[in-house]
Amino acid sequence: MAEKTLNVFEIAQSQVKNACDKLGSDPAVYEILKNPMKVTEVSFPVKMDDGTTRSFTGYRSQHNNACGPYKGGIRFHPAVNLDEVKALSTWMTFKCGVVGIPYGGGKGGIAIDPTEFSEGELERISRAYARAIAPIIGEKQDIPAPDVNTNGKIMSWMVDEYANVTGEFQPGVFTGKPVDFYGSLARTEATGYGVATMAMEAAKKLGIDLKNVRVGLQGCGNVGSFAGTYIEEFGAKVVIVGDHTGNIYNENGIDMKALVAYNMEHRCIKGFPGAEPTDQHVLTADVDILMPCALENQLTEANANDIKAKIICEGANGPTTPEADKIFFERGLTLVPDILANSGGVTVSYFEWVQNLQRYNWTFDEVQEKQTVLMKKAFEEIWKLAHEFNVDMRTAAYMMSIKRIEDAMKLRGWFTETK
Ligand SMILES: NC(=O)C1=CN([C@@H]2O[C@H](COP(=O)(O)OP(=O)(O)OC[C@H]3O[C@@H](n4cnc5c(N)ncnc54)[C@H](O)[C@@H]3O)[C@@H](O)[C@H]2O)C=CC1
Numbered sequence: 001m002a003e004k005t006l007n008v009f010e011i012a013q014s015q016v017k018n019a020c021d022k023l024g025s026d027p028a029v030y031e032i033l034k035n036p037m038k039v040t041e042v043s044f045p046v047k048m049d050d051g052t053t054r055s056f057t058g059y060r061s062q063h064n065n066a067c068g069p070y071k072g073g074i075r076f077h078p079a080v081n082l083d084e085v086k087a088l089s090t091w092m093t094f095k096c097g098v099v100g101i102p103y104g105g106g107k108g109g110i111a112i113d114p115t116e117f118s119e120g121e122l123e124r125i126s127r128a129y130a131r132a133i134a135p136i137i138g139e140k141q142d143i144p145a146p147d148v149n150t151n152g153k154i155m156s157w158m159v160d161e162y163a164n165v166t167g168e169f170q171p172g173v174f175t176g177k178p179v180d181f182y183g184s185l186a187r188t189e190a191t192g193y194g195v196a197t198m199a200m201e202a203a204k205k206l207g208i209d210l211k212n213v214r215v216g217l218q219g220c221g222n223v224g225s226f227a228g229t230y231i232e233e234f235g236a237k238v239v240i241v242g243d244h245t246g247n248i249y250n251e252n253g254i255d256m257k258a259l260v261a262y263n264m265e266h267r268c269i270k271g272f273p274g275a276e277p278t279d280q281h282v283l284t285a286d287v288d289i290l291m292p293c294a295l296e297n298q299l300t301e302a303n304a305n306d307i308k309a310k311i312i313c314e315g316a317n318g319p320t321t322p323e324a325d326k327i328f329f330e331r332g333l334t335l336v337p338d339i340l341a342n343s344g345g346v347t348v349s350y351f352e353w354v355q356n357l358q359r360y361n362w363t364f365d366e367v368q369e370k371q372t373v374l375m376k377k378a379f380e381e382i383w384k385l386a387h388e389f390n391v392d393m394r395t396a397a398y399m400m401s402i403k404r405i406e407d408a409m410k411l412r413g414w415f416t417e418t419k
């Protein structure tokens with residue numbers, strides 16, 4: 001049967017609506033949260049190495065800032081479009097609410113394939129985008145960070161360009177920077193570490209010993225590489241990994257550190273000598289835990305009944321459609337939703353920002369310990385709420401988050417209760 005809806009922004013809106021209905025929120029709450037507060041589209045020219053000039057289109061969606069400045073990554077990917085950044089910014093608002101950090105949600109992107117450009121071209125594109133969005137961002141206004149295909153080096157160029165434009169050096173205007181340039185220790189690892197930690201918490205709840213567990217991992221980028229490395233460190237075996245070039249399998253467990261090193265060098269997992277290529281797709285493989293850490297709309301009505309994992313822990317944003325969510329809930333699978341499972345990235349971005357504002361650095365262990373405490377607390381609260389209301393963990397996570405945002409909006413006088 002064909003999917004009813006795969007528009008990610010409509011999916012995000014339906015998730016918010018569903019939780020508002022379950023909470024019995026005032027109608028004003030969904031009315032405010034259903035759309036981003038501001039969406040900016042920019043077009044900017046960049047000189048290419050061959051002397052020609054190309055125009056690029058970029059976006060920044062600022063969903064809601066009731067709890068603090070907008071916060072969220074910048075994506076460079078050919079599939080970036082307005083609806084995608086709107087959805088991603090919506091998810092950011094609720095992600096920050098889940099861990100209770102003082103931010104709202106934002107997200108930006110440019111529809112490019114960065115591998116088509118030289119390093120110099122990529123730097124000029126990044127700087128031009130930073131100049132174009134400079135009027136709407138700032139340390140206290142909107143704080144971007146890395147997402148798919150962006151990294152600390154790109155954040156450093158953007159901090160520099162922002163300083164050129166505004167005349168003010170504000171390192172806290174972007175997070176996810178290199179440790180040698182105002183970045184935080186444990187930020188690079190943060191998202192994947194958090195995903196592995198949440199998978200471990202879910203396993204504990206189900207009485208599953210990680211020592212006997214087989215893991216499937218989709219994506220071996222920033223999130224997937226650390227999710228895989230940490231779950232292996234926690235005792236599990238990553239037996240199958242998939243990326244944009246295919247799937248690889250090793251019954252005895254893939255050596256994650258070796259795979260990550262290979263992927264760093266080759267930008268893909270294909271050809272990794274420590275595993276065999278396989279036609280088996282990672283998503284439907286015979287595993288206990290599945291960690292989708294690539295892109296949206298991977299687990300759908302079309303494959304939901306074929307998923308073998310007992311635990312799905314979402315490293316990616318939006319990998320599961322609402323139709324698949326329903327099937328997983330009916331099948332009794334445990335799904336740790338993106339806004340909880342991958343909240344480690346923005347949590348440590350928040351710690352980076354705090355360190356930047358204080359011009360003071362914390363140790364790796366201090367940062368990771370603070371992340372662990374916040375995420376485990378959120379997991380416990382959401383687990384409890386899900387069981388209390390007999391809803392899936394995604395609905396419970398939205399319910400918890402919406403309550404916090406609703407309270408802030410009410411206190412700020414954005415609406416008056418009518419019921
Ligand atoms: N980097 C971060 O801190 C955070 C990232 N996320 C989300 O995690 C996901 C991954 O982000 P990153 O690891 O940062 O990106 P990345 O660019 O470092 O890695 C992306 C990975 O996805 C794989 N991929 C791309 N297309 C694919 C396809 N069609 N099939 C299978 N694999 C495919 C790539 O091969 C690569 O391994 C995204 O949804 C992102 O929004 C969420 C929270 C924070």
Ligand SMILES: O=C(O)CCC(=O)C(=O)O
Pocket residue numbers: 071072073074095143144145146147175176317342343345346347349350
């Ligand atoms: O680190 C951040 O501020 C944002 C990370 C992000 O874009 C995400 O969680 O999806």
